[in-house]
Amino acid sequence: xxxxxxxxxxxxxxxxxxxxxxxxxxxxxxxxxxxxxxxxxxxxxxxxxxxxxxxxxxxxxxxxxxxxxxxxxxxxxxxxxxxxxxxxxxxxxxxxxxxxxxxxxxxxxxxxxxxxxxxxxxxxxxxxxxxxxxxxxxxxxxxxxxxxxxxxxxxxxxxxxxxxxxxxxxxxxxxxxxxxxxxxxxxxxxxxxxxxxxxxxxxxxxxxxxxxxxxxxxxxxxxxxxxxxxxxxxxxxxxxxxxxxxxxxxxxxxxxxxxxxxxxxxxxx
Numbered sequence: 001x002x003x004x005x006x007x008x009x010x011x012x013x014x015x016x017x018x019x020x021x022x023x024x025x026x027x028x029x030x031x032x033x034x035x036x037x038x039x040x041x042x043x044x045x046x047x048x049x050x051x052x053x054x055x056x057x058x059x060x061x062x063x064x065x066x067x068x069x070x071x072x073x074x075x076x077x078x079x080x081x082x083x084x085x086x087x088x089x090x091x092x093x094x095x096x097x098x099x100x101x102x103x104x105x106x107x108x109x110x111x112x113x114x115x116x117x118x119x120x121x122x123x124x125x126x127x128x129x130x131x132x133x134x135x136x137x138x139x140x141x142x143x144x145x146x147x148x149x150x151x152x153x154x155x156x157x158x159x160x161x162x163x164x165x166x167x168x169x170x171x172x173x174x175x176x177x178x179x180x181x182x183x184x185x186x187x188x189x190x191x192x193x194x195x196x197x198x199x200x201x202x203x204x205x206x207x208x209x210x211x212x213x214x215x216x217x218x219x220x221x222x223x224x225x226x227x228x229x230x231x232x233x234x235x236x237x238x239x240x241x242x243x244x245x246x247x248x249x250x251x252x253x254x255x256x257x258x259x260x261x262x263x264x265x266x267x268x269x
Contacts, residue, residue, distance in 0.1 A: 032076070032078060032079070033076070033085070033251050033252070033253045034074075034076050034077075034251075034252050035075055035219075035251040036072075036075075036249065037072070037074075037075060037089070037091070037247060037249035038071065039070070039072075039223070039245035039247030040070065040071075040245070040246050040247055041068065041070060041071050041093065041094060041243050041244070041245050042066065042067075042068060042244040043066060043067045043068070043069055043094075043097045043241060044064075044066050044241075044244070045064055045065035045066060045097055045099065045241060046064060046239075046240040047099070047237070047238055047239040047240065048061060048063060048238040049234065049238065052163065052165070055165060055188050055190075056186055057124065057165065057167070058124070058167060059101050059103075059124040060103050061101065062099040062101050062124070063101070065099035065100065065126075066098070067096045067097025067098055069093070069094025069095065069097075070093075070094050071091055071092070071093045071094070072091055073089055073090055073092060073134065074089070075087060075088060075089040075090075076088050083142045083143065084140070084141055084142075085140040085148075086137070086138070086140070087137070087138040087150060087152070088136075089135070089137075089138070090135055091133075092131065092134065093132050093133075093134035093156060094130065094132075095131070095156070095158075095241050096130050097128055097130075098125065098126065098127045098128070099124075099125065099126040099128070100123060100124070101124040102122070102124075102170070103121075103122055103124070104122075104171075106118070107119075107120040107169075107178075109176035109177060110176065110179065110181060111175055111176050118172065118176065120169060120170075120171060120172065121170040122167060122170065123167070123170050124167050125167075127164040127165075128163050128192065129160060129164075130158060130162075130233075130241075131159055131160030132159065133156065134154065134155075135154060135156075136152060136153075136154040136203055137154070138153075138203055138205075145209075147206070147208050148206065148207045148209075149204075149206050150203070150204070150205050150206070151202075151203060153200065153201070153202060153203065154200070154201045154227060155198060155199065155201070156199040156201075157198055158198075158199065161191055161197075162189070162190065162191060163188075163189060163190065163192050164188075165186065165187065165189065166184050166185075166186065166188075167184065167186040168184050169183040169184070192234075196231055196233060199233065199241065200230040200231055201227045201228055201229050201242075202227070203227050204226055205223060205224055205225025205226065206223065206224060206225075207221050207222065207249070208221065210222075215255060217253050217254060218250075218251070218253075219253060220248060220249075220250060220251075221249045221250075222247075222248045223246075223249060226243075226245075227243050229241045
C-alpha cells in the first residue's frame with residue numbers, strides 16, 4: 001500500500017508540473033503532444049539466487065534470463081522551450097522472462113527398475129510471469145525538427161507475479177528417470193514471494209518523426225529505448241530487470257488555429 005501511494009504521488013506531482021508549465025508557456029504556440037504507443041520488449045534479467053523463497057530447488061545459482069513481452073499505453077508531452085519537452089507516459093508493461101541454469105554432476109537415476117549413479121546434465125528452469133503498471137517521466141530534446149533523444153526516470157507497480165518451475169534430466173537423453181520415475185522433478189508454481197512491488201529505472205532512447213499529413217499534426221514516430229533497473233525485484237536476493245523496447249507512437253500535435261479578424265458591426269443611419 002505504501003508503494004502504491006508513492007506511485008500515485010509521483011503521478012500527481014507530474015500532472016501539477018504539466019498544468020503549471022502549460023499556463024506559463026504561451027498558449028498560442030504548438031506546445032502539446034498526445035498519443036498512443038506500443039513496444040515490443042526484450043527483458044534482461046541479471047540475478048544471483050539459488051531458489052525462490054519457500055520453493056524447493058537443487059539449483060546452484062540462477063545468474064541471468066530473458067524474455068519477450070509488450071508495452072502499451074498513452075502519453076502526453078508538454079513543451080518547455082523551443083526544442084525541449086517533458087514527456088509523461090502511463091502504460092502496461094510486461095516484465096516476464098525465463099531463467100535457465102545447467103549443471104553436470106553425479107545423480108542417482110532409475111534405469112528399468114535399477115538405481116544407478118551416472119554423470120548427468122540437469123537443467124533448472126523458472127518461467128516468471130510478471131505484469132506491471134508503468135509510469136515514465138522523460139525529458140525529450142529535439143536537435144532537429146523531427147529527431148529527438150530522451151532520458152528520465154520510470155517506475156513500475158507490479159500487479160501480476162507468478163512462476164512455474166521445473167528440473168529436467170537432459171543427459172543421458174535416451175534413458176533413465178529421476179527417483180519419481182519421471183524425467184522432470186521439483187515442479188512448482190504459484191506467486192513469487194517477498195518481492196519489491198515498486199521498481200525504479202533509468203530511461204534513455206531516441207525517436208524519429210514522420211508526418212502523416214500536410215498539416216503536420218498527425219505523426220508516426222518509431223522509437224527505441226533502454227531501461228536500466230535500479231532496485232532488485234526480490235527483497236532478499238539479486239534480481240535486476242532491465243529491458244530494451246522497440247516500437248512506435250502515433251502522435252497528435254494540435255496546431256494553432258488562425259483566428260478570423262473581428263470587424264465591428266456597421267452603424268446604421
